[in-house]
Amino acid sequence: MNFEIESPLNKEELLKTLSNLQSKKFRFGAGFTDLLIEFKKFNPVETTVINLAQLKDEEFCSIRNDSGEIQIGSLVKLAQICKDTYIKDNFPVLHQAANALASGQIREVATVGGNICQASPSGDLSCALVSLKANCEILNIDGKIRNQAISEFFKGPGKTSLQKNEILKSISIPINHSKNLKSGYIKIGKRSAMECSIVSLAYHFQLEKNGKVKHAGIAIGAVGPTIIFCQETVDFLLKQNINNIDEVLKLKIASMIQNASSPIDDARASAWYRHQVLYNVAKSLFE
Amino acid sequence: MDDKLIKISFSLNGKSLTKNVSPSLFLIDFIRDELKLKGTKPGCREGECGACTVLVNGVAINSCLFLAINIHGKELITIEGLSSIEKPLHPIQEKMLEHGAVQCGFCSTGIVLTTKAFDDECRSDGKIPSRQEVKKSLEGHLCRCTGYTKIVDAAEDYLTHSSF
Amino acid sequence: MDKKLKIIGKSTSKLDGNDRVSGRSVYGHDIELPNMLYAKILRSKYTCAKIKYIDCSKALALEGVEYILTAKNLDVNMIGYKRDHPILKGETVNCQRDEIAAVAATSREIAAKAVSLIKVEYEEIKGIYDPFEALKTEARKINLNGQGEEKFGNKNIAESFEYSHGELKSMKKLSKVIVSRRYQFPRVTHCCMGTSNITADYSIIDGKLTLYSSTQVPFLYQRDMAHALKMEPSKIRIIQPIIGGGFGSKLDMLPFEPICALLSIKTGKPVQLLYSREEEFIASPTRQAMVIDLTSGVDEKGKFTFREVQITMDNGAYTSWGATTPFVMMQAYSSLYQIAACKFQADAVYTNNPNAGSFRGYGNPQATFSIERNIDLMAEELGLGKDEIRLLNANFPGEITGQGLLFKTCGAKPALLKVIEESNYKMKNREKQSGRYRRGVGLASMLHVGGGAKIYRSDGCGTRLKLDHYGFLTIITGSSEIGQGSETVLAMIACEELGIPLTHIKVINSDTDVKPWDVGVHASRTSFVAGNSLLGAISIIKQKLNSKAAQLMGCKNSDFVYENGFIKACEKEVKIDKVVREMHFGNPNKLCVAEYFFEPTSSFQDKDFKGDVSGNYAFASQVAEVEVDTYTGKVNVINMYVSQDVGRVLNPMGLQGQIEGGLATGLGYALTEEMIYEDGYLTNPSFHEYKLLTAMDMPEVHFYPIETMDEAGPYGSKGAGEAPLIPTAAAIANAVSNALGVEFLSVPLTPEKVLKALSEKNNHKTANSQIL
């Protein structure tokens, strides 16, 4: 394996490197946990890697919490997400998804941006972020920011809306303070760790005191070409009180979530299994 | 093979070092082939087994999915770094032996380092991990010989009984 | 043998554990020799094809490439248990693994590059991947060197076994319940954490070949290598570096080994060949995939009447030792529980899949799975407790089975009773389950050879002892250490008998130029055979020491006690090193050495496979307690209750490690592990897709050793290494069936398979209720 490397140390260098390489073949590398595996499979030819691992920049590298939203730099490592107590308390779904991803060693290097830009339908962090309706903040070589909802950012397996002159800088999630949360991440695999999701379900509900659903987000992973935001289910739930969801409603919601999926057969599981399990775990949300 | 070499400076097991490396060189190969430290093991080279675990700035990472150039400016500790003339074995290693957690040993050095990093983390958080947390801390290691129980016993013993 | 033991029976840390845990141990991967080259093999692109031409010119032109080996101009013999396997393939390829060319180059990168530059043109042929297809008369002959037609009446049969005892017909008549099932088992593989490797160093000066090889049978390997390369065996020296796991994978010599040797011979330089993990999946041995048709019966009182079994094994394209697994399987069918009549037939059938090999358990996990599943079904139909039916038929001490195995000691019943009681099996088995998470318990037992198995002309092991005049003992043993802890047990035995501290004992076991003959590590034999051999040598060296010590202390015919570095007799004592010094430097000068060769009393079985094949037999029972998530189909094993007749516990910690390690492999076999092939291509050759269990998946293990003190084994011990994984899959399948009321006819019990079975059962129910 052979490639050239550019290691910008700050944002200016990054943008310069990026514009210099516009007519060449290049790839970003952040934590490299996906990229190096890909390179082993498909030997890179005449490729320059823009090495983001040495970049020092607040906006890229930190978790900030101000002005009604939480901003997570694309180079934030998954381990940082796991350790962040604010996230743990206010966005359990994100905490759990990060914690369920790969292993401790991988989480120490793998980044939020890498997980998003990999655009894998089974990306764990991405799934949680879709349920949270995160916004992608995309920087271009002119230093301009483009904002895009994360579910729009994904265009297919391994495909994003990112242009050649752009890089994912950070994501932001609106904060709606509520102590009354129902939020979590369900990941289905064959073993209890080091799994690539066969099905995943991310949910984040904010409830009024009486149990009425105030905000809701549900995303499902590994059951379609991209991670899917279950809009119909969410719209339905917004009219409900969580305390009134009975057996009939529960099954109805599970069916709605199931209907949003379009799984396929692959080496890890059949479409039948994915469909079935999705229904079952969706049911478990209200048990 | 013909790519430009890049100069990196880092600390290796406590000693500063400067080297020229190829941009596409993996840390595991740098450690084993150039630094000649063979205690870092290649089990899979795909991030799945943990045999290649080393510490970079105190945290455990897989050296098989890490570029050597990215240890520039950092502290690298390999298993050899845990031994000194005065104290040839780290207490974690002693616990592993005491509990019978070592069979073929191919997975052992990585496990020792992960446990060291986890211990440092627990200490700085001032917490004593539960058995479940100990297991979780070892999720990135595969062992075909022991069935893990003894490894978890050893790590738990060390993590919960070492003096704070 | 009731004297008080000082170290035997006490937990003792692994002898060279320090080196392993601190990264000092030199594994095959770590060897670097001066001027060493790196080898890489080009494997076939197709699983079945004719090779039209091989063009190495571009690769040869690459700077740094020193030699490229192909089948052309190669004067070698075929390898493999049936000598049906060419080292390099020149005319046809028969599986994905097939070696076409091998490069030796100055770096790994150059070798890899060169391999990618070799051009091969193939003419693809439709392969045969299903053994039942291969058995059809119209099928093509798969391995052209096979002798199936002449020997077994079918060109695609590689090996065949037939066995029977008792009156099958009348026992069938006597049966109240008869259960017939077809079970299917996929290939799984060892997944040694250290991949296969070899370093070959040929001297062009004296024609000697040194191989740093992780074989577990060094002397058979030396002979096989010599045969393959047409060399004199004694010119080949095998040095066994530290091994990153064995588990039976290193019983056969594979093509990569003579290939590497040849590259060294051709270049006159040391050559190293390391498998990548992917290559390890594609081209190292596997457990046999097989289909087992088992019919078994039980009479109205619950006594087993007969077993009739037909096994079709997927041999792959070439034949390995693995083809002889029926040898072990037939023991399970003929003798696990009391069986009045048994008819057994097994064929290993050539296919265009990769060749299977040997794997810890050696066919027994598959056999036991079928036996134990059928027992549960019979018990259910008969309305008898699943524990009761097993106890009723359990093997007993003194039993001579239909096959002629003699159970001088037998812990079968105590083991069953122990796990039944400790797990609260009776109660838990009856609990009706409902809701999302359902619990179940499953019981299974096994029988395995415990004192070696005579499969070669000698099943023996030699030992040499050297006691030096500083009181340090060197044990030179024929046996090999592959991580299983046999070195430690040997040192413990010497420590016990000679009173020499462990720190003063060295074990030399890794060099065929030095060590005496031994057949190798397999069949759970090492502690047994090497231990007995060592005890023999110790008694000889003791005689020498005794007479010198007697002379020094001036007392005769006394009981000599060896303790803490002293020899004590008639209320006097003398330091052992002093005795040795007196031997070495006194008059007459004598060395303090001894040697002994131990050959177990086990016999070769006759051509009907009858006879007492092993020095003793190991018995074990397990209860698995599982919790199944009916939403996802995931099986969570909560508890494993394991009881095993080990004869005598020599090193509790070492034994526990073998038990837990074996169990984990059994759990993986039961739940997640499976090599998935499409037309002979492995689709999941990585840890990412081939799921080994992690620390998070492990159950609580409750282990209860049963000590039956078998006098054949050292201090009464029996072999224990393979037993723990043999009944595990069966116990788990029985437990999941108990939890859900569904049946399983194959492993692994993946979440998908479990959910499917459940949903079929529910559909069935609704269908039935609709009819009603």
Ligand SMILES: Cc1cc2nc3c(=O)[nH]c(=O)nc-3n(C[C@H](O)[C@H](O)[C@H](O)COP(=O)(O)OP(=O)(O)OC[C@H]3O[C@@H](n4cnc5c(N)ncnc54)[C@H](O)[C@@H]3O)c2cc1C
């Ligand atoms: C053993 C193993 C287990 C794994 N398990 C899981 C798992 O359980 N769940 C899961 O979701 N994933 C898993 N992964 C995949 C991977 O670790 C994650 O997707 C991770 O978050 C990727 O981050 P990274 O920084 O390493 O990405 P990189 O490999 O650096 O990059 C991934 C892709 O994103 C691009 N990219 C990276 N950063 C940016 C940016 N800022 N702007 C634009 N493009 C960018 C890269 O060019 C590349 O195409 C696993 C991987 C391994 C090796």
Ligand code: FES
């Ligand atoms: S070798 Fe790096 S994780 Fe296996």
Ligand code: FES
């Ligand atoms: S001790 Fe062999 S792999 Fe862990």
